[in-house]
Amino acid sequence: MKRRNTPTKEAVLSVLAASAKALSQDAIEQKINIDIDRATVYRVLNRFCEDGIIHKIVAEDGKQYFAVCTKCDEKKFADHHFHFRCKSCQTIECMPMAVHFSAPEGYHVENVNCVLTGVCKDCS
Numbered sequence: 001m002k003r004r005n006t007p008t009k010e011a012v013l014s015v016l017a018a019s020a021k022a023l024s025q026d027a028i029e030q031k032i033n034i035d036i037d038r039a040t041v042y043r044v045l046n047r048f049c050e051d052g053i054i055h056k057i058v059a060e061d062g063k064q065y066f067a068v069c070t071k072c073d074e075k076k077f078a079d080h081h082f083h084f085r086c087k088s089c090q091t092i093e094c095m096p097m098a099v100h101f102s103a104p105e106g107y108h109v110e111n112v113n114c115v116l117t118g119v120c121k122d123c124s
Contacts (some may be wrong), residue, residue, distance in 0.1 A: 003047065008036050012044045013053070013068075020085070022057050022065035030088055057082040057083045057092055059115050065092045086120035093120070 003009075015031045016023065023031075029041055045066050048054040049123040057065045085092045092115065099116070103109050 003051070007034060008040055009044050009048075011036070012041060013048070016048075016066060016068045018055055019067070020093070022067035022094075024063055024065050028066065051057035055081075057115060059085055059092060060117060067092075067094065082114045082116055083121060084120060085115050086123055087117060088119050091120065096110045 001066060011032045011034050015028050025038075025041060025045060028045070029036075032041075036084075042052065045054070045056075049056050050068070054068050055064050055086055057067065059065060082095045084095055093114070099114075102111075
């Protein structure tokens with residue numbers, strides 16, 4: 001189903017597309033130059049996730065981050081989509097290559113939502 005384009009959607013997508021790192025909803029709201037309701041931003045973000053425009057990362061603290069994945073190919077890394085959260089600069093980014101893992105016998109993994117935590121290459 002084709003969805004209607006709105007100034008809110010354009011603003012949210014513009015902020016995400018301009019960022020090389022994943023952003024929290026709070027960070028997105030701070031960067032938007034128009035007056036919009038918090039609930040509307042939440043709905044737009046979830047709709048973008050449903051439509052495959054962006055993806056959601058849930059960090060170890062439970063906070064949600066959103067990103068347009070520019071460093072990876074979703075088809076290539078669909079089952080191995082790991083992210084990295086830097087404890088020093090607090091950024092979250094897509095890992096630029098597949099991270100391999102194995103599940104115990106009898107388990108079939110369909111989706112991975114994993115955040116590796118440590119110090120990024122820029123902060124090392």
